[in-house]
Every structure is written in structure tokens, then in C-alpha cells.
């Protein structure tokens with residue numbers, strides 16, 4: 503590995519180790535905390551080998567017209583800022599990244615915000631933001647000669663891992679909570695050839711078990727405790743800054759589950775700021791589901807100094823996580839940027855998801871917490887109308903079609919969850935109607951349509 507360029511630093515005690523020295527579970531031997539990848543030559547302002555900001559912008563722009571496989575990846579196009587491989591020809595890529603940044607005109611108008619955008623990470627090859635992290639960490643697994651890789655997952659990580667493992671020619675093991683992941687995601691793990699074990703445990707239990715397993719067998723752990731995952735997942739920050747002509751938006755809103763993504767986006771913007779690629783960092787706010795809100799509680803009850811696990815429950819199964827591994831890194835991203843951490847109800851998530859769908863974008867339930875959270879932040883006066891806001895949409899709408907169909911059929915939410923919002927929900931529902939096969943009957947069906 504390229505130890506000169508990169509090393510691992512413990513976020514708890516500050517211990518520094520070479521990349522290949524990390525324990526199988528990626529926990530520090532001294533204090534048990536997680537590691538950040540750091541680049542000693544340039545990570546600090548004034549470092550000796552800092553890449554030149556103007557040069558980077560030029561090279562990255564040039565690569566957009568290149569046909570080289572690495573250049574076509576929205577992750578490896580920025581490889582100067584993730585020198586984690588000895589040899590970049592080991593990169594395992596599915597042309598991830600390069601996702602669109604959509605203007606959300608309707609939501610912007612409803613919220614009276616001038617500039618609201620969605621960075622749609624659900625348009626990655628396996629349909630979620632996990633691909634950007636998986637290309638990075640899977641490449642490390644391949645370069646280090648592992649035959650097996652594994653993850654615990656609420657579904658998207660397993661889909662991404664199974665696909666990238668298949669591309670790399672590696673075998674993959676998936677641990678998932680039985681009955682608690684969306685079918686679309688489970689079908690992907692099967693399709694890409696993973697060994698998939700459904701456990702009578704929640705996500706947190708699956709991850710705990712896997713951390714034990716990797717200590718006993720030469721299996722490379724690919725959950726976001728693996729710091730190389732976050733190196734890939736920081737690259738959407740580069741894409742966003744590039745789309746805004748190398749300025750940062752005022753506010754970035756990210757869903758929070760295991761809290762790897764918010765941590766990674768924080769790292770991406772921090773590094774750009776330190777290297778002089780952008781002049782400021784955006785506020786980073788993290789939104790959780792009310793039934794899976796350990797970080798919200800940590801801020802509310804413990805000033806984010808400690809976190810008590812909760813028993814998580816939400817229909818947004820992707821973020822049904824009670825003991826998030828990367829919570830300290832996420833706290834850092836929120837605090838250093840002046841962001842907020844809040845939670846939203848099941849009804850708020852369902853409404854926001856339908857509104858994102860009605861913009862022609864669509865996303866999975868966990869992604870919709872971002873819009874639901876923005877509404878709250880706006881109502882509390884924490885986001886001004888002149889601010890530029892970006893929502894991270896983390897997964898594709900087809901990942902969890904059951905959720906969408908149940909919402910539109912009026913079968914998703916219980917009565918007590920919708921109290922006071924019945925009219926709002928009725929205005930968004932679009933159930934499929936059974937109609938006679940005649941022009942008159944179909945034209946008649948249009949009459950009932952309100953939008």
C-alpha cells in the first residue's frame with residue numbers, strides 16, 4: 503500500500519498506524535475507536551505535498567471527456583484526493599458517481615427557498631450511494647489479496663458489495679436482519695452471487711456478529727467502519743462543489759443511519775477547504791427517523807458527548823439502526839460546520855417521499871428524511887430563503903416499491919400516525935384504478951385527477 507501518502511489515525515486517542523496494520527474489525531487496539539484515513543503530506547494547511555487546487559480542478563475537468571475507465575468513474579476521477587491504492591489498476595469500478603444534481607423547483611417554491619437541489623446518489627450502478635464507497639474499499643480488498651469480503655447491512659451496502667465483489671472476482675458474505683430489508687435490495691445480493699444469511703437479529707446485532715467473525719477468518723470487512731469506504735463516499739462532495747463552480751452550498755442535508763455518509767461528506771468538504779478548493783464548508787445537518795434516533799438523543803440529552811443505543815424501528819428500513827458505528831465522526835461534521843441533528847416522524851417521511859416522487863425524481867424512504875428535515879429546519883427559522891440547500895438522496899425509488907405502493911393504496915400508515923395530515927396525504931396519493939377497457943372509461947378517469 504501507499505503508506506507514504508496515507509495512514510490511519512484513530513479518532514479517539516489519535517494513534518497513527520499504517521493502513522495494513524489495522525485490525526480486522528477496524529477498531530483501535532488502544533481505545534476501540536474507529537480510524538480516519540489521513541494524508542500526512544497535505545491534509546493540514548501548509549503541508550509539504552499539498553496538491554495544487556488550480557491544477558486539480560483542471561485535471562478533473564479534462565478527465566470528464568476521457569474514455570479511460572478510471573476517468574469515467576465519478577470516484578476515481580478525483581483519485582489525487584484518495585491515494586489509497588499502491589496501483590490504481592487494482593481499482594474495481596462500475597462507473598459509479600457522476601450523479602445528477604437536480605433543481606427541486608416544486609419543493610423550493612413550497613418552502614420559499616431560492617435554490618434547492620437534490621444530489622441523487624440513487625442513480626449509481628446498484629441504485630444507492632454505497633457504490634462510491636464500495637469501489638474504494640473493494641479495490642483495497644483486491645489489492646491486499648483477500649478472497650472473501652463481508653458486510654452486515656440493511657440492504658444497500660449488501661447490494662453494492664455483492665456487485666463489486668463479483669466484478670473483482672471475490673466471494674462475498676452478507677448478514678441481514680431477517681424480514682427487515684426491502685425486497686429490491688435482497689434480490690440484488692442474490693443476483694450478484696453473495697452468500698446471504700438472514701439472521702434473527704437487527705442490523706446492530708448483525709454488525710456485532712460480523713466483527714467477531716472477521717477476527718477468526720481472513721474475511722475483509724466492508725461496512726463503513728472500514729475507513730476506505732468513507733474515502734469513496736466523500737467524492738460526492740467534490741462533485742457538488744464542482745457543480746457550483748467550486749463554491750460550497752450553504753447547507754447540505756444527509757440522512758443518518760450508521761452515520762458513515764454524513765461523516766464522509768464532512769471529510770470531503772473539510773479536505774477541499776483545507777486544500778483551498780472551496781472557501782467555506784456547508785452546514786451539514788443529519789436527519790434520522792424518530793424511531794431510530796440515537797444521534798438526536800445524544801445531542802439532546804448528552805451534548806453529543808456520549809451515545810446510548812436505542813432499539814430502532816422505522817419503515818425506512820435502510821436507517822433502522824440503533825447503535826451507529828460512526829457517530830463520533832458525524833458529530834464532528836455537524837459541530838464543525840454549525841449544522842443540526844433532528845428527527846422526523848413516519849408520516850413526515852412518507853409525505854416527503856411522495857413529494858419527491860411528484861417532482862419526477864423519486865427516492866427510497868430513508869432518503870426522504872432529508873426533505874422532511876428541511877421543512878422542519880425552515881419552519882424553525884434555521885434555513886433562510888436565500889440559502890442554497892442540497893439534499894442527499896441516497897437510494898433509488900425502486901429499491902422499496904412495496905413502501906411506495908402501500909402509501910398510494912393508503913395501507914402504509916396507521917390512523918394515529920396520520921392524524922391532522924389526512925388531507926395532505928390524500929392530495930399526494932395516486933392509487934392505480936381499475937378501469938374498463940374503453941376510451942370513454944379511461945377519459946372519465948382523467949376527470950377525477952387534480953393535478
Ligand code: F0G
Nearest residue numbers: 655656658659759760761762763896897
Ligand atoms: N440512505 C440509505 C438509502 C441507506 O441505505 C443508508 C444506509 C442510509 C441512508 C444511511 O447512511 O448509514 O451512512 O448513515 N444503509 C446501510 C446499509 C446501513 O446497510 O445499506 P449511513
